[in-house]
Amino acid sequence: MKILAVSLLRLGDIIQQVPLLKGLREKNPQAEIHLLLNRQFANVERILEGVVDKYIFFDREALQKGMGEASYNILWSYTQVENLVQGLNQEAYDTAINLTHNKLSAYLIGALNIADKRGLYQEDGRFKGLSNRWIRYFNDRFSGNQKSLFHYVELLGNAFDIPVGPASALISQGSGTATRRSKLVLLQCLTSDKKKNWGLEKFFQLKRTIEISLVDYEVLVLGASFERDSLLKVFSEKDLLICDLFEARKHLQNAALLVTGDTSIKHMAAQAGTPIVEIAIGSSDPTKTAAYSTQSVVLKTAAPCAPCNHSQDCSQSSHICADDVTVEQVFGAVWDQLSGEKIAERNLHHQMERAVWSLFLDKNNSAVEPFYGGAAANLLEKVSINSLRENSAVWNAKTSLYRSWLAKATAALPAREVLATHRTFQSSDIAEMILCAQDILKSKMDDAGYFQAFVEALLSRFSQPVQIYDRVHAALQEVEELLTIRENFTHHLQTLSTEGAYYAKGIGQLPISGFEEAGKSVQRNLEDAEL
Template identity: 70%
Template sequence: MKILVLSLLRLGDIIQQAPLFKGLREKYPHAEIHLLLNKQFSSVEKILDGVVDKYIYFDRDALQKGLGEANYNILWSYTEVERLIQTLNKENYNAAYNFTHNKLSAYLLGALQIPQKNGLYQEEGRFKGLTNPWLRYFNDRFSGTQKSLFHYVELLGNAFALPTKATTAPHVKSKSKLVLLQCLTSDSKKNWGLEKFAELKRTIEISLVDYEVCVLGASFERETLAAVFSERDLLICDLPEARKHLQNAALLVTGDTSIKHLAAQVGTPIVEIAIGSSDSTKTAAYSAKALILNSDVACAPCSHSQACPQASHLCAEDVSVEKVFGAVWDQLSGEKIAQKNHIRVLERAVWSLYLHNESEPSYREALQNIFEQLSQKEISSCLSAWNEHGTLLLNWFNRAKAALPSREELAGKKNFQSSDIADLILCAQDILKTKRDEAGYFQNFVESLLTRFSHPVQIYDRVSAALTEAEALLNIRSSFTQYLQTSSTEGAYYAKGIGQLPISGFEETGKSVQRNLENAEL
């Protein structure tokens, strides 16, 4: 079997996809796996060793120049793409996986003659491949600042049925007790600040005298780093060298960079400072050993495509050196800060049940997964808030359902005005204002009222489809809640001693009520 994977994203994204490549190798151990990636990221070959058999390069920079610069023939880029497609088709791939999910990768995959296409592709002028609920969720939540309950790797792993798991393997602590700092990112909005990193370095060296602190950097970053750090503090290196340093390190402190994904790959403990456009739920280091520090300012996370709109870098200012050092201390001492959001764990379970799209959701299995993450006490403590929020969600649904005019009513409108759906708009506004639909039960409902339409009937179709999704989710949430409440009640009884009764029976009379083995009488 021969498989092609398309990953036309940035370096950090490709490194982040390592668990997906490993999952693909585990699922098809004897397959020949080829990877199509952008030419400027050829250094990744030394990082994905053992999971990719052949690398094929797409020269995106040259093709873009060919389309925009006068000294190129107008058909040059088209000819180059056509040549690439012919080369790929000669490989006779059995299957392809699109890990990129943008228009470019969709057009390329659509042009290839591959019988089994997984993920987004273009065919006959239309985008296809989003039949899987996990892929639809991925497509809806990763295009902008929409909230997601799941990590990038989790979503594609579930969508493509690939076994993936966050790094949990034990990391051998370095005898040198080396702490590495990765200070710079590809986007200034995500930079915590060199002066703050310098202060953190001094704090670690004063408080933890037996630890050595060094600063990682690429060759093009040397001059910027040298303005704050001494030359002896710098470890200027390429990716393979950085990997060796990370394998020898006790901890990495970093922003949102490709280096954090490399550290996750080798099992190095991480303190990640997620600021600017960095969304830790979507693309944090995929590792159980990562401790994520987020900013609480209202504008974070912001959009990737825009500059910081604030007068000062508020999200960076919100994360103090003391807070980062506290996380460093916890990681080095093994006393990791508890980061569990109990309600969020339950919401993830509900959405997982929905996205698996099974006729009979496996509530018991979902509950077992919950018990692996939360204790009985933690579940009981959050049930009241969980039920209260469920009531709010149900009220929103009933209100929106009642406010939706019938299809026939909208079809008969000759002069449609926004006042005809005023109650629907008010309901959507209230949902947005409360900021309490963090799990996104009504995201599609709100967006259905924001999209343009050519006929009023389209409003009904879009809103009705969004409410059907919300109803299905709320039904699963209700059934799951019953399982939660039952387990909580049983746990409470057990805690009071009922679950600890002796096997021999009730001992109310001073002796156990046991079966007589000779005559079977009690």
């Protein structure tokens, strides 16, 4: 069996995809796996040893020059792509997996003679490959600033049925506990986008604070050769650890902690099992692309403009999202990580929303139908019953609010038969639905995106009035299904939490000898059996 994986994104995305490639290898141990990637990232080969059998390079920079510079023949780029497609077809792949999900990769995979194409591809002038709910959710939520409840790796793992899980700390030989391998703290100060840079002066202050407070730790600044001059404006030469990707991985494997922004280095640290403190500012969206690790702490800005678009400049007069994260906050997270303190549980509502959406997205797969009890039990392993009770009122109130929005939108939707009689579309036909959508957006309460498809349907263009009914009706049906799952999940969660509370207060507190006495007391007495 031969598999072609396509990854035509940036370096950080390729490194982030390593768990997916390893999972693909684990699931298909006898397969021959080839990876198509941009030529400028050829140095990634050394950190993917044993995972990929063959690398094929797409010379994107040369192709773009060929299309834009007068010195190139106008057909040169076309000829290069044609040769690439012919070469790939000669490999006779059984399966192609698109890890990129942009138009370039879709057109390229669409041109290949491969029977089993997974993920986005183009065929007969249409985009196809959105074959299950997980891949549609990924396609809908990762194209812009839409919010996601799931990580990039997690979504693609579910979409392509590849076994993946967040990395955990490395285990020392012959020991059952994770150990720190050195007293080295690494700082990765610079990123590819200046909006995501916390600031060299802040990193310098953090370095001094760690060295003064934790005198047995050494703090060094990790950087690439092209970053040296920028780093020397604040740090001295002896503070720097300048190296390539392969050398950086070795340092990360030995480090006690990495403090970083949104970079490819954090993904390498996650895969090395190194604890991480990540500073998520600017265009960073940690829910989507944070380090995929159980040993990572993310410090997020509360600035209302974050996360912003990758392609746009900062819209503020000052870098307020960076200023919002203080040196004291970062040092507190460093202290917790190095002292081995338990990482605080994530927001309970976030965990509950993830459980609801997972049940919804799994419903599309006939082999994975919702099991509410199991989902509730899994959540109760992560959070306390007291925390659940404290948050239940807010959770239930939001469910009621969503129900009221759904009822209002459904009532405002004109009948399909009525719209079918209209030759042209009138805004008055959907005026009530537009007001409903405005209420939803203004409230900022739909943080899990239940009504996202509904709002987007109203923003779409239609050639015929009846088309808006089909789009909106499908979106509202999705909301109904989500809310039904939410209510069923809530019921099972309440049942299990009640049983857990009874256990904690009753049998769970009995000594072993108490079971004998309890057994005698619960024998049936027919004389006392009246209601």
